Amino acid sequence: MKKVYDETLLRNEYAQALAKRLLTAGQISKEQHEQAQKLHADIPYNPNFFIKILLFFFGCLGFSFGGSFVSLFFLGAFPEGYGVLGALYGFGMIFVLLFLIKQRKLHFSGVDNALIYGILGCALPLLFQLYETMGIDEVWVVALMALPFFGIVIYCFGEPLVAVMAYLLSLFIIASIAMKHPLTKALLPFILMILSVGVYYWLRRFEQQSRAFYWQTAIAWTQTVVLIMIYVSGNYYVVRQANATLNGLPDPAPEIAFAPVFWGLTFLIPAFYLYFGFRERRLTLLILGLLGVLAAGSTVRMYHSVLPLEWVLVLGGTLVVLGAGWVIKLLKTPRFGFSHDPEEVSANRLGLEAVLLSQLTKNVQSADHGVQLGGGDFGGGGAGEKY
């Protein structure tokens, strides 16, 4: 096993971005920037986001129809052999993938991601066939059998989504085993939480090492999902609903054991995220903390009628606007390691804004005029009907 992507290229890409950032900040001169660009000239093919989508889409299309093309020739002769055939096709595609990466210097360029998912998916039919012949009714066993393949892909490619999937699969396996014993079943939320906290700390320690560079995208993605899962496994609403579902209890879900603990976690975890996000200047933690506060508020409202929704919106909206305005004023001069420097408007953001505002205009207009305008152009409207 070895790393597939050329690490020198990745480092060059990092260095070029660093040089550009330092030039914009006026920390290095134009000549220095040019020299750095020359030194790190060899970089991977990292196209624009939309080209990546295009490459991903057509990569998936080509891969799947390539598979059906192959099966047209062979499956007729061995109808039972679809598992083996799939695995062989996937195995063959590995060489196509490696060739493309080497030839075209791809690195998460869309098409290589598509092929990685496809190849990994090709191993599944064979695993399921194996699982069926074993004659046991434990789905987690398939997950356990698939996990080594995920591990290999993560090691060789550092693909972020595969890393996230592997983490979720592991959680699924642990949860399935824990469900077998009443004691561990009762402690399931704590088990999952402790496990996730462990994974998080291990990732934090690992990313400090210089060899972690190759997997940095995978680490960042997994960390985000781990943080979400930590909150989800501690949230009172989730635990209460999951408890009812897993034990086949009637709706509405009854009260759970350790309720105060889960209520505490529902609020404490977002507070922790916000605190550490502030202290370590991590934007991800700050955003997750804010979302967590929102989730905690919704959880309270789920069980106690504190305030009517309209007042929550009015007061919450006011609070958020005032708070954001206050922080903006505060950050006129950078402090605490944060600033309010305008960032570049990316095409993605611009496009998203155009789409959302167009939708908003359409909704308000159709709510106003309804079907009066006729012509079938305002079907469906009605959302955003304020008055």
Added chain:
Amino acid sequence: MLPLAETLRQWEEQQIVTPQQHQQLHDYERQRPVSLYWLLRTLLSVGLLAFTTGAGMLIYEHIDTIGHEVLIAVLAVLTAACFYYTYRYSAPFSTQLTQNEGKFADIALLLGCTLFLSLEGYVQWRYAVFGTRYGLATVIPAVLFLFCAYRFDHRGVLSMGLTALASWVGLTVAPLELFASNDFSDPSLIYTAVIFSLAVLGLSVFLEKQHIKPHFSFTYFLLVGNLLFVSALAGLFTDAYWYIFALLVLGAAWFFFRHAQRTQSFVFLLMAVVYSYICLTYLAFKILPEESLIFLVPFYFMASAGGVVWFIISYKKLLKNSAL
């Protein structure tokens, strides 16, 4: 941040930076403040949205005690206040991208425009001021928004204005509802959509050539382009003159491809490739004999998708603007 130390060490070895600067850059990178710009902007918008939605619900509940006249007056005052704030704190008109000095002017304008829509709809619902002249009711916001977009340099308001303009001719350009809200089985709607989008795109190109807000063409192309492609494809699938629509899709795709190249906005490349691929695939299966399809379908998709991928990753230079 270990790659930082390694990169800086390499620069020092290559004598790109001096040892002192090495240390200085290292410290700068480590202590560089994290910008909360987009986070705070998003929070502001979300807060405003929550507030207005909540206020709307409150008003709806208490309409009997408040009275329609009071409400309309309040809405009108708020709308006017938003427009006044925008006018007071925004940069003077320019044909180029302006740097808005008042940091909240853009948000105030957005709020003002949304409030205006609600106000207008409310007045029409209550007093039917426009009677049955619904065209007038939709063209007023379109004109107002387009004017504001150009005067205050706001791409968001431009997309609101284009949406209102499209609904004036009976079309929906909102990309998420392009299929749900436009009845493409109606031939006259297809013709309207094609003519409307060609006219608006033509206007956009003309304005860009005149150097009037050239950065607006992104919004024009994104919103109207989708309408053009989808309606032309609908024409291809249903109309007797399908070949005209096929040529239209391919021609527009070429035009969008060139535009993507020129402006380096690759969302237009995505549109050009996907829509022309749909068009060509449809044409291919129209021509091919039906009995051989079971073999040809997988082969066609495998080969064509592979071809598209190979083309893109092999001819990177084609996508780069040679003038840059």
